[in-house]
């Protein structure tokens with residue numbers, strides 16, 4: 001999985017591969033609350049989300065092990081960010097990409113995937129991920145050209161965050177990490193970063209952020225929430241590897257409010273899950289003490305949400 005020295009089959013791919021990871025960690029100072037939250041800026045990755053890391057690790061590993069052939073088709077079920085990341089690298093590395101996506105995913109994500117030259121296969125949103133995952137397996141059984149990154153079960157998903165994202169945070173913070181909190185989709189980030197931080201700072205608290213409307217880890221029934229990209233109604237198997245100490249619930253409304261604060265008070269154009277993550281980090285910091293260092297992630301960019309309620313204007317905001 002070593003991809004620090006790697007010569008892709010297509011030399012042109014080296015450019016975009018070199019832009020992935022090593023993202024900045026910035027302090028966010030909330031004066032009114034007298035709190036500072038440390039945020040790792042994953043939205044700065046070249047396709048705009050944390051999922052560039054997974055795409056790089058899985059595709060570089062597959063190419064190194066000879067699993068990707070010139071006629072391979074990379075096939076994955078994704079609510080958007082992983083699909084965009086795989087499409088970006090497929091374009092640069094010279095592979096066809098097909099993405100299975102629920103009809104409920106925002107239209108911006110579809111545009112980006114198609115713009116990168118990948119094929120988009122939409123399925124009914126009611127079935128959630130299980131439908132798309134089953135479809136990808138069936139397609140792969142019938143056609144050996146399909147290569148499945150399998151983000152929900154691939155151990156490289158966790159390993160990459162354990163070997164890279166986590167150690168980057170530890171190096172950048174240069175001192176104890178008192179707590180780490182983030183949401184989960186596949187659970188890869190929470191498990192990998194959580195393991196790295198726990199190994200380095202055994203006293204640190206590792207927590208999962210969950211939408212209040214779908215707090216599955218707390219044993220509640222999943223319901224509709226508006227924090228895209230996370231908590232899709234089931235507990236992913238990779239999450240079992242996360243050294244969890246607790247959960248922090250954030251409502252969709254609070255996530256939107258905090259995301260808008262990040263836009264308007266900090267000038268950081270991030271997506272809804274980033275606002276939810278920061279809101280969860282603030283809850284932890286209030287609980288643990290304002291001098292504690294709580295780290296979270298800004299997962300993706302705001303441009304991905306133009307067609308969602310994050311960009312709904314309230315009448316008082318409109319100028320006469």
Ligand SMILES: Cc1ncc(COP(=O)(O)O)c(C=O)c1O
Pocket residue numbers: 049050051081182183184185186187188189190228229230271273274277299300
């Ligand atoms: C938009 C978005 N993508 C991805 C992730 C991380 O997902 P995973 O659990 O699949 O690593 C998050 C986590 O907060 C997220 O908000």
